[in-house]
Amino acid sequence: MATRLALAAILFTIVVAEDEPQPVNQSDCGCYLINGSVPTYYSQRMFFDFRDLEASVNVPDPLDSVTANSDASTSSDYFESEGFLGVWELQGWSRHVDHDGSTVTMVNTPNNVYIEAKDDDDDDATSDTFLTMRTKRFPKFQTAAEISSNSDYFYVSLRMLARTIGAPGAVTAMFTYRDSDELANVQESDIEILTKGRRDKIQYTNQPSYSDDGDEFPEATRNASTPGNRLWSEWMVHRMDWTPDTVIWYVDGEETANIEFQTPTDPCRVIFNAWGNGGSWSGNMSVYDEAYLQIQWIEMIYNTTDGVEASKKRSASLSVRDDDDEGCTAVCSIDERDEVGEVMLLWDSGAPRMGSWVGATWAAFFTAVALILLAW
Structure with missing residues (x-):
């Protein structure tokens, strides 16, 4: 038997x-x-792995003038490679005081995007290297970092293994974006971490979350807790599924938010950034303080319009x-x-x-x- x-x-x-x-x-x-x-x-996939890039490690010093940041070159050859440039662009634009509540000029610079090696004292780092996006406050301006796709995608499942660390007064984000001259026609789905806020809370939004008249749309946004109230300063997999009818967000595989209101309906760019402008949303970072979005890998499955x-x-x-x-x-x-x-x-x-x-x-x-x- x-x-x-x-x-x-x-x-x-x-x-x-x-x-x-x-x-x-x-x-x-x-x-x-x-x-x-x-x-x-979804029809296609891409994967960017920053965990083993020792040859590209270079942490540039912050630049203390608007002109120097605007004119800065990339921090390593990795960001000039065909594999990177075939998908991504490092941003170098500025936004001045009084725009969208800014109280300080914000300058995006390639100097704030770099490959960094694990510190021997960093017990939480689980890879030898990672990509870092930095924002730093100077007396008269704040530097920022932004990576944007150079193509539009039509529905994506977007993931990153990342953490946010540093001082209050910064926003780090992963999002889809379609611009418009009219606020009502902007299409955007966000994961935003505010370093001034609680470290177990993440903001999820289908933008716009307010009208030109200042009316808020509470159905457009969720301020959600992380699973187990973990801190976003720890490494966790952030995931956003943009589908035809709704956008769903996850942390380490657990759903944290689901918003049908204003789900994007047209092709969008994919963007990652770390920024602050002294405004009410980001908060006002103390002079010479810094904050960072650090990413071990990015993975995306997606559709093009075809x-x-x-x-x-x-x-x-x-x-x-x-x-x-x-x-x-x-x-x-x-x-x-x-x-x-x-x-x-x-x-x-x-x-x-x-x-x-x-x-x-x-x-x-x-x-x-x-x-x-x-x-x-």
Whole structure:
């Protein structure tokens, strides 16, 4: 009897194994399906890993004039590489006093974006290197840092492993953005961390959250607690799923906010920043203080305008193992995995299942044999 049970278990393991996600190369994927409260398909993926870039480490000194910051070059060759510039742009624009409540001039500079090595005394750092975005207050202005995508995306699932540290008076953020001359037509979905506030609270918003007349839209924003009231100064995975009907945010896989009101409906840029302007939102940072957004990796699965209709169709039906006329036969995941950076194949409806050596007929045969053994 023990032998028969063992054989049956082996055969059932073979059959069930076909349903377990398997690691594959990204080039083998036709589209991606996310988990979470709103499962959604996306057509493409990118991954930027800052955890092992020792050759690019360089922490530039802060620059103490507006002109020097505006004219600054990049801190290392990494930010001039084809892989980086193919997706991202370091920003260098300024915003002056009285704009949107600013009390000090804010200057974005490439000098505030750099690769930093783990400090020997930093027990919380879990990688050898990471990307740092710095904001620093000077007597007459505040320097800031911003990275923007150089293309628009139409729905994204965006993630980063990051922490925010430093003095009160800064905002660090990950968000999607579509500009407009009229406030009512701006489209933006934010994760914002305010260093003046509680360290277990994160602000999530579908902008605009107010009108030209100053009326607030409370349904546009949530001030949410982190899971377990953890501090955002600790490393955590921040995730934002922009779907056709709602935007959902997560910390370390746990949902923290879900907002349908003003979900963006048009292609948007993806932006990361660290800034302060002395205004009521960011707070007024003390002179010579600093704050930082530090990022170990960024991962994004997304649609362009070409792929959005196919992804909407798949998401609407969430058909399982069915080929469609858009050709997404190989469905992959970045959620069902053991290692960061891996891509897992959920199913491939265009290939023999159970691997290249066993097809569906053999699966049925093994199942039948297992059942006979158990009945014997």
